Amino acid sequence: MYDITAVGAELGLPDPEDRFLDRELSWLAFNERVLDLASDPDMPLLERVRFLSIFATNLDEFFMVRVAGLKRRINTGLAVPSVTGRMPLQVMHAIGVRAHELMTRHAALLKDDIGPRLDAESITKVQVDELTEDERARVDEFFAGHVFPVLTPLAVDPAHPFPYISGLSLNLGVLLRYQDSGKELFARVKVPPRLPRFFNVATATDRPVGRDVPARFVALEDIIAEHLDTLFEGMEIIHHSTFRVTRNEDVEVEEDDAENLLKALEKELLRRRFGPAVRLEITENIHPRVREMLKDELGIDENEIYQLPTPLDLSGMSDIADVPRDDLHFRKMVPQMNKDLSLRESSDQVDVFAAVSNRDILLHHPYDSFSTSVQAFLEQAAADKNVLAIKQTLYRTSGDSPIIDALVDAAQAGIQVLAVVEIKARFDEEANITWARKLERAGVHVVYGIVGLKTHAKLSLVVRQEAEGLTRYCHVGTGNYHPKTARGYEDFGLLTKDKNVADDLTKLFNQLSGYAPLAEYSRLLVAPTRVRSGLTELIDKEIAIAEAGGEGMIRIKVNSIVDEAIIDALYMASRAGVKVEVFVRGICALRPGIPGVSENITVRSVLGRFLEHSRTFVFGNGGDPLVYIGSADMMHRNLDRRVETLVELVAPNHKAEIIELFDLAFADTTSAFDLAADGKWTRSTHDDEGNRLTEYQTELIRRHRKRRQIGEEA
Structure with a gap:
């Protein structure tokens, strides 16, 4: 139990009422930002x-x-x-x-x-x-x-x-x-x-x-x-x-x-x-x-x-x-096939397994098409005679989802299929019960995770027989396996056959379907045991770098940040001179700009045509950034009462892509909402000369189109 009063006194932080914003009023402030867009x-x-x-x-x-x-x-x-x-x-x-x-x-x-x-x-x-x-x-x-x-x-x-x-x-x-x-x-x-x-x-x-x-x-x-x-x-x-x-x-x-x-x-x-x-x-x-x-x-x-x-x-x-x-309406945006999944001379879908065998693939939805990436990955797995097993977490999806159909087809084709279904996903419970029964009738092994914990992690694991032996293909995402919302929710996903990630997912699925309470992970941070402590260790490392005269840097993008232990760790980082940028869509209990406490923390929010849903984390690490994506928000329920995962990105181009997004979001030329210490949000839409600032999501659409064109010309 985190004693915010005792910890605050020990660390020399202000009293709780002076260092945290009320979460309910912060949520209303979020909805006011939605109303600002309508205005x-x-x-x-x-x-x-x-x-x-x-x-x-x-x-x-x-x-x-x-x-x-x-x-x-x-x-x-x-x-x-x-x-x-x-x-x-x-x-x-x-x-x-x-x-x-x-x-x-x-x-x-x-x-x-x-x-x-x-x-x-x-x-x-x-x-x-x-x-x-x-x-x-x-x-x-x-x-x-x-x-x-x-x-x-x-x-x-x-x-x-x-x-x-x-x-x-x-x-x-x-x-x-x-x-x-x-x-x-x-x-x-x-x-x-x-x-x-x-x-x-x-x-x-x-x-x-x-x-x-x-x-x-x-x-x-x-x-x-x-x-x-x-x-x-x-x-x-x-x-x-x-x-x-x-x-x-x-x-x-x-x-x-x-x-x-x-x-x-x-x-x-x-x-x-x-x-x-x-x-x-x-x-x-x-x-x-x-x-x-x-x-x-x-x-x-x-x-x-x-x-x-x-x-x-x-x-x-x-x-x-x-x-x-x-x-x-907004100008129509058609999701593009990810450049690493594209055939240069054709718009047809490539063999996802062959593509992932060549490199890790970072997907960014809805700019990258969900149907030609994640959906195609599971559909190809279901139709592949060399696939022996598919393991999948499902938190929210639709009853007529091609994801569900692919799992049913796979089970009926004799593939061993495990679906970890979270039937307690709020307001989707009734629908989840219906398609959980559908999966069971098709022969899918349906389990409901670990008693007392919601399974919120976004994971797929495909085991395939290949010439050199069994190969495991993985998808770790920040968003649900829901083809419809994938067109409106901004999310990341990693497709990889990396052995460390495959070992991690194998252990985690064994824990979800059976018993493996002492499992340790390599590239994953897994809640409820390791996400909070893992992130605070990374924050402490940035503090040490700053105190040694280096340049500490922390960037966090989440839907909500409420967890007091994480917030206090960020306060201590700010006090040590670490530059902290928090990119939050919804609730924020952190107060930036408190003299002597959070002067080095900037909090921004971007709302627009897409719902900013991804969770990403960047730590400067003395010039060799550590970057994570995953399912966990900084809330008690996510860190203590859910199975959540963050996966470390290791490819330099993938890390650079996440860093570029933070650069764009926090640029002075980008339109955004900024949070003050009193909990008030201020929207910036024009510069001092009256020129319209860059819309974050509009610029990302432009960049993805340009990247696609460059790929086609290469």
Whole structure:
């Protein structure tokens, strides 16, 4: 147990509340950066709409997990202070204030800025009473054929108790009156979640949407509201408004053996639907009686109610963001086949095994195509009669994934296949159970890792019979084996037949499927036993170099950095004169710029069209850099409660490529967000002369295209 107070006193560091940022508020600051992108007038308009949607989706998950966890601890009396000294009630209050501000800004951005700009581009959200006669007929037809049959109005009266409101569902709250007696009633109508959030009434034309063919969207709840009389025939509709509930949807299961874990998780997923409410979103026009009824029935506190203009649930704006207007989107980027996997005279896929036999291959997705590299590696392995075994970790993938299909094909072809499936991957549990069963039915050996630990490492091992004997081919990555997200997530992967890496992966898979608790590794750092200690040793080495008069240098790129031991080690490195650069996408509990503590630390964040997902680490090592890539973020759960791996890169060109990315990210000419000691992020988009700074991801697209062209000309 890391005692931050005692360690701080021993090292002469400030008190915890002065040296760490609150992780929950830091997460909200991350989502505010997403909102900043939606607010950027230089961003393509429909990409701004997409960032509106992403902000809403992110916030939903934050309430379902982080806020729900705080509320649960408060309700159960486990009121342990955070590392910054705040009690859960104080954190909840701060979250409520900040979330209200951000949600209000989010709604206003659509209403006052993005909405009018969409109107100017003939992409319009319209009310039913604004429709033409033809459009109204189209809406009536859509309602009758697709909406009405699946609606279930639920009345509330002495014979009908208040209905259960499922998490994240959008609902109409309707006040009704009997025409004969004048008695008033309440009813709830759930908006069907599997229907389009916004219906485009202009889709009847055969011409694609464009400047001369407008897109006119009607919200699904508005369509239902317009037809309430068909649901409540003979009743007078007094009032209607929309509301939305967010519930605790985090999963907790007690682990035993693998089969019991699977069954326990299936039961827990059913329980998830009935978690306590943690947020109520209501529209500004809600009837006071409906508001009080919802508050009482849901057990919601006043500060957990968010009153907003229509429409609620802006995560559904992704429907509008998908309008096919190339002029309003980012310029299309087609992933390229990695130059080391390319045939010079053909665009056909090369033999991956032959290519990896020649050299280690470093992949950078989505700039390098996933389908022609990692996917091809596993598909070729499944179809290769010389392959004897495939071992694979799976954290998140899709049920229709070619990765799953390749493993099934391999098993059916007689290849021994081991899949280490993490069925507890948050919000993917149900899907993971489904395809884990599919793999089992195909004859794949499916295991669920080590009890008490999530398996988050991204690993593949293929054992192949070759002329000189058995050869093991490996893939170690920073991202999931998910072909769809690989087109939008930035990640690295290493393809290699290096004996040290192969030995490491063999040992680790033996530990995951059997017993090998004392395994030692060569090129891998493996959590929970060795990632934190290995990184702190590398940090200490940079401190020693700086104290001896050399130039210490540390560069870290992660999704989140929260672990206090790692942060304190970086503080000590900064104090010793080591230059520290932290490239973080999400949460950052580290405070840069504290006088005498973190003056040599710079923290930057880049958000853009791709989600920066890779984890990379560079240590100066006195001029001979040590470089690692892997799956581990600097968080307690990753370092203590997950199986994670970092692999050392040894090829000079691979190390140079990672270093070049840090050079670009931290260049003064690159647009980015910079963190100050008070936790505030400042975005730089233009230089002092008003010129637009270089967009990090746009420049990487340009560099990869150029590299590809040079390879083709060689």
